[in-house]
Amino acid sequence: MTPLGRSPRPSAPSSPPAPDATLHPAGFVRLGVDSVSRRPFDVALPDGIVQHVTLLGLTGSGKTTTAERLAEGAVASGVGLLVIDAKGAGLRAAARRLAAARGIDHREVVPGAPGTLGYNPCAVGSRAQVADKLVSAFTHGPAGQVYRVIALETISILVGMLRGLGEPVTIRRLRRELDRTRMPGLAHRARDLTPDLADDLAELSRRGGVSADAFEGMRARLGALLHGEYGGIFDSDGPQLDLAAALASPGVTYISLPALAVSQDTALMARVLIQDLKQAAFLRLQQPDPAPAMLVLDEFAALDDPEQINDLLRQAREARLGAVVSTQQLPDPRTAHALRGALLGAGLLIAHRVGHDDAEAVARVIGTERGVQVTRTLSDAGEPVRRSVRAVDRYAVDPNVMKRLATGEAVVLGVAGGRRVATIRVLRPEPAGEP
Ligand SMILES: Nc1ncnc2c1ncn2[C@@H]1O[C@H](COP(=O)(O)OP(=O)(O)OP(=O)(O)O)[C@@H](O)[C@H]1O
Numbered sequence: 001m002t003p004l005g006r007s008p009r010p011s012a013p014s015s016p017p018a019p020d021a022t023l024h025p026a027g028f029v030r031l032g033v034d035s036v037s038r039r040p041f042d043v044a045l046p047d048g049i050v051q052h053v054t055l056l057g058l059t060g061s062g063k064t065t066t067a068e069r070l071a072e073g074a075v076a077s078g079v080g081l082l083v084i085d086a087k088g089a090g091l092r093a094a095a096r097r098l099a100a101a102r103g104i105d106h107r108e109v110v111p112g113a114p115g116t117l118g119y120n121p122c123a124v125g126s127r128a129q130v131a132d133k134l135v136s137a138f139t140h141g142p143a144g145q146v147y148r149v150i151a152l153e154t155i156s157i158l159v160g161m162l163r164g165l166g167e168p169v170t171i172r173r174l175r176r177e178l179d180r181t182r183m184p185g186l187a188h189r190a191r192d193l194t195p196d197l198a199d200d201l202a203e204l205s206r207r208g209g210v211s212a213d214a215f216e217g218m219r220a221r222l223g224a225l226l227h228g229e230y231g232g233i234f235d236s237d238g239p240q241l242d243l244a245a246a247l248a249s250p251g252v253t254y255i256s257l258p259a260l261a262v263s264q265d266t267a268l269m270a271r272v273l274i275q276d277l278k279q280a281a282f283l284r285l286q287q288p289d290p291a292p293a294m295l296v297l298d299e300f301a302a303l304d305d306p307e308q309i310n311d312l313l314r315q316a317r318e319a320r321l322g323a324v325v326s327t328q329q330l331p332d333p334r335t336a337h338a339l340r341g342a343l344l345g346a347g348l349l350i351a352h353r354v355g356h357d358d359a360e361a362v363a364r365v366i367g368t369e370r371g372v373q374v375t376r377t378l379s380d381a382g383e384p385v386r387r388s389v390r391a392v393d394r395y396a397v398d399p400n401v402m403k404r405l406a407t408g409e410a411v412v413l414g415v416a417g418g419r420r421v422a423t424i425r426v427l428r429p430e431p432a433g434e435p
């Protein structure tokens with residue numbers, strides 16, 4: 001490991017470490033090998049990852065491979081793994097392989113795939129939380145705030161009543177009940193069990209105008225979810241994804257969110273899921289000693305929701321849930337200032353080959369060191385006639401180094417358990433078939 005204050009040199013050609021040097025020590029991820037000292041670069045579990053891990057790098061620089069290496073080391077130490085893959089199928093095979101290699105549970109949510117889990121976002125959380133999850137999935141312009149508030153109130157009432165009646169709450173059921181002509185009937189049935197809610201619902205059903213429009217609007221939106229790419233997942237009555245349980249056990253859970261495929265549907269699913277994850281993280285806060293867990297979110301920028309991602313990082317950090325997030329580029333400070341700050345303030349910042357602006361930003365975070373600058377003045381004949389030396393501040397890691405890293409190489413800044421800076425070559429995960 002290179003101590004802060006010494007610029008990492010470009011890696012010199014040398015022999016790879018001995019084979020057993022690539023194994024993850026218990027309680028650590030063996031991420032890579034220091035390009036200067038040739039010593040392994042290990043990350044402690046969970047302390048080294050709970051203040052989130054940022055993976056930054058241009059396309060093809062090695063982000064997904066590094067995410068897989070981190071996941072592999074975590075799973076080897078018994079950490080539960082949840083992978084949200086916004087790029088496509090990049091990590092799907094890896095997730096399956098990691099579970100098979102350890103003989104642990106493997107679950108996946110992949111639209112249309114045989115054996116996929118179903119997912120019911122209405123299953124967990126208070127009635128207000130369920131309403132918030134569903135309503136927040138949709139954008140409401142400033143003029144739409146009144147619809148948003150009405151939808152929140154109505155869905156919260158419906159969830160409370162259906163639960164009171166002991167009936168399953170699903171997106172499909174809520175969509176059906178968001179109908180003024182059905183509301184009096186439901187209110188009547190629930191009168192004895194949840195009298196206050198029944199009165200409120202009966203009152204809502206008598207409102208016209210904006211309220212009626214809000215019901216229609218929310219019905220249409222829930223319909224869009226049911227008829228979109230994830231409709232089969234929401235409607236499934238087979239085994240269901242339980243995020244809190246996935247984070248509390250040593251298994252591997254993979255969720256496909258290929259944002260580029262059907263972007264609108266995926267964006268809706270992503271928002272519902274991220275809300276749910278925030279709630280699952282919050283639940284962990286109430287457990288005295290939650291099981292260590294890692295969340296890998298590859299290519300989060302595809303989800304196009306910087307505020308939510310930033311909230312999720314904050315919530316995950318509080319709940320000691322190790323979030324690993326990757327992106328090709330830091331977000332624009334004008335539109336996503338908070339997320340940009342959070343990404344640069346990671347507990348472990350891993351910069352693969354990056355462009356000019358990101359290289360400067362990472363170099364600034366790593367900081368400067370005092371160096372000396374020697375200036376020589378030459379005579380007309382080319383003879384040195386004067387030599388001056390002065391102290392200058394310069395980047396501890398030159399941004400140009402980050403722009404020229406080879407695939408799989410990275411500049412790493414770790415802050416957990418003592419600050420360290422290194423240039424490393426990330427070790428490849430074990431190839432398929434060789435657990
Ligand atoms: N540490 C590594 N050692 C050797 N090869 C690597 C390493 N990391 C990545 N590669 C190779 O480089 C290629 C690109 O890697 P990877 O898919 O991880 O990059 P990426 O940054 O996720 O790219 P994209 O932006 O396209 O998703 C792959 O063929 C991979 O096998």
Ligand SMILES: [Mg+2]
Nearest residue numbers: 063064087090
């Ligand atoms: Mg990738």
